[in-house]
């Protein structure tokens with residue numbers, strides 16, 4: 199049974215080791231997260247969460263309000279949305295259903311706010327595994343777009 203808890207500065211070493219894993223780098227998720235600084239901050243537009251299975255840390259989930267996020271990397275975007283980043287840390291934990299449970303928990307958190315109407319994800323266009331994963335969760339393809347140098351496929355899940 200997977201659960202999510204708030205990440206703390208004590209998780210910095212774990213997150214640094216995960217972001218160096220090749221499957222995380224290939225997903226474009228291993229960018230400079232600056233954990234030691236960011237884990238001490240709790241801006242209102244972001245949640246950084248550790249997924250655990252039976253108390254064992256397994257992966258990372260970030261939920262942001264893309265309209266309020268401070269670098270505005272989503273560009274012009276309306277309110278009432280959330281955007282999710284997700285990865286599993288160890289390769290051996292891939293493909294065992296944990297990611298599905300992590301997203302289910304994350305989506306429950308997003309839609310627990312009655313003002314949130316849709317959730318966005320932006321896998322790399324080349325990340326066929328993640329795209330299939332999101333489609334299976336009910337996300338619909340919206341558009342191809344660039345985020346910096348990344349070719350991404352944007353998917354949306356509307357409030358059930």
Ligand SMILES: CC(C)(COP(=O)(O)OP(=O)(O)OC[C@H]1O[C@@H](n2cnc3c(N)ncnc32)[C@H](O)[C@@H]1OP(=O)(O)O)[C@@H](O)C(=O)NCCC(=O)NCCS
Nearest residue numbers: 225284285286292293294295296297298321327328330331
């Ligand atoms: C994407 C990710 C979170 C999915 O979690 P997961 O635990 O591996 O996925 P699940 O076991 O819950 O599988 C759910 C579905 O995903 C897809 N999937 C999982 N593993 C797959 C694989 N090896 N190849 C293709 N599709 C795969 C399938 O549709 C699968 O459904 P199925 O088991 O009925 O075939 C995980 O693979 C991951 O962390 N990948 C690296 C980082 C990443 O790509 N993050 C997303 C960036 S936007």
